[in-house]
Amino acid sequence: MPEGAHRPRRGATTIEEVARAAGVSRQTVSNALNAPHRVRPETLERVTATIRELGYQPDQSARSLRSGARRTIGYLTPVDDPNDPNPLMAGFLEALVDAAGEQGRRVLLFRPGRGAPDALAAIDELVAARQVDGLVLADVLHQDARIDHVARLGVPFVAFGRTGPAQPQHWVDIANDAAMAAVVRHLAARGHRRIGYLGASEDLPWMAARRAGFLAEARRLGLSAVTVAHPSVTAVRALLRGPDRPTAFAAGSDLLALDVYEAVRAEGLEVGPRGIAVTGFHNTPLCRHLHPPLTSVRLPLRAITGALVGRLLDQGRGEAAPTAGVELAAELVVRGSSG
């Protein structure tokens, strides 16, 4: 037997068997499933009952081959080191699978690998094998080569993260800047007048947006803002020791907020509304394990994935292309670290 091909599972019921059992033809069973309105109610009921009875489900391969619809969405997993995965990925994927499931779609994972050294090749391979109806891309950068590539291929796709102006219709993102502005307002309302900010690389659009939102809102409210270029415990400690030290820190991620906790304590200060207030981003489980618990920004994962899947399927249906992406609000979760 050729490499790895396993013997086809015998005994799976086919549409023909259902048809015979229900005393109708193939096509009527097919119609009962795909276009019930074309079937006389009485017949429909009989066929449906038989289907349930025999536990019939259409063979997805046969269905795909004939109809062209794969009922599957491809997700290009980020190429992080498995030992240092994207903190968001697990939750995002679960929500994506759920959202796809709501629409009767499955999610197929893929990554660059063996025959497909880079992301572009991996995409080509998946598309050439006609395994998916569309693609979901995440961690989208400015000028992302993957976006241009899939757009050129003509495959339906959608991105979590803003795409360039050439593909305005294909993205869903959270309002990173607005979320950070809400953080600033929250801290200002607690009386903080000088606030520090910690972010990661500005090359990451979402990080750039958070920083921009932070700075804009601080200026608007007339607060004094200071940003840490290369976040580390040492850098934060230096700020805490300096003159006119911040009384609050907003971080671009929960892990970065942890650096602030460490620095604050190393300086003999206290994290919290009465000491140095701290906020994070992502609302990871870490937040609840810190003392005091960390205020953070929760991403509306279900709304995000729901919008992604919706946009993707609209493209397949040939709906009129929307003219803009979808921006969703992220919710501030206030905990002991700030109020």
Place this chain on the structure above:
Amino acid sequence: MPEGAHRPRRGATTIEEVARAAGVSRQTVSNALNAPHRVRPETLERVTATIRELGYQPDQSARSLRSGARRTIGYLTPVDDPNDPNPLMAGFLEALVDAAGEQGRRVLLFRPGRGAPDALAAIDELVAARQVDGLVLADVLHQDARIDHVARLGVPFVAFGRTGPAQPQHWVDIANDAAMAAVVRHLAARGHRRIGYLGASEDLPWMAARRAGFLAEARRLGLSAVTVAHPSVTAVRALLRGPDRPTAFAAGSDLLALDVYEAVRAEGLEVGPRGIAVTGFHNTPLCRHLHPPLTSVRLPLRAITGALVGRLLDQGRGEAAPTAGVELAAELVVRGSSG
């Protein structure tokens, strides 16, 4: 157009076109791909060149329909709350996709949802639709209903985590007890004579194994061991205040180790080899963000997923069933929190 079916992508090259271009028959192209040894070297080269030239790849649906091999592995994602995902899942999935890719397989995610309220129904649905060659199950419990179910269905499957004695051949797991024993030896070598242990629910087999490994090794070395039933900062603080306090704590996960950090500091003590030593489990990114960095146990994700995929494909090939599961060693990563 019926719900969500998108127009089949036209223009994809077929095997027939390749055959014509190379001046051979369908089947010879097929052989060039699936059984190259049957094709004369000269012909093989010509066909291969044409394939590359036209960018041909077989339509996976057609291939599956005819041959019965789906070249796809199903992964049942745990039903965690997306806001509190399994800390391991992201890294595990990436490694799984890689391992599957090495064998020319893809990974299809699925979860209970819409028409399939529970895990068992979700499995049935996937299997009935003949979408996968086999299943990977994770977070396996003792007496796991899913295991019995897939075994009864006759679908190839493999579990990350020990299955019951009825299916000895189908699991891959790490040596949780041995890993924890290594932690104890490490701490003992650093001079610790009284060690505390924090774990989560004993219903989780991996947690039970870690605790057992801890206790066994502590007894073997004649150490004094104390376990915290309901881990929390308060519980650890109580221990630290009590008589004969532990000088080290081993935790069943990195997040639990964080509770120890908090407790130690709240008691005015210091984490580290000179104060209270602490170790975690999973080696999450958190470890490197703590001060001092957290000693932890790294799971050999690539080895795990490689073994999982290997075992799974062996079943499809009808290899002789192995008589035992695979137990892999997890590696201790020593950092500042303990040495």
Place this chain on the structure above:
DNA sequence: TTTGTGGATTTGAACGTTCAAACCGCCAGG
């Protein structure tokens, strides 16, 4: 009575591939 008409159902074909069997040349052996 005949002729449409439209809904319900059936029939034949096709999707792109691999399986199984047939075919073709070539060479060795009788």
Place this chain on the structure above:
DNA sequence: CCTGGCGGTTTGAACGTTCAAATCCACAAA
């Protein structure tokens, strides 16, 4: 010279479904 065998290749069929067209039937309109 014929026969058999074998490597290489082609041909016909089949996988299970949906599409497209044909058929059937009941009923209304001419």
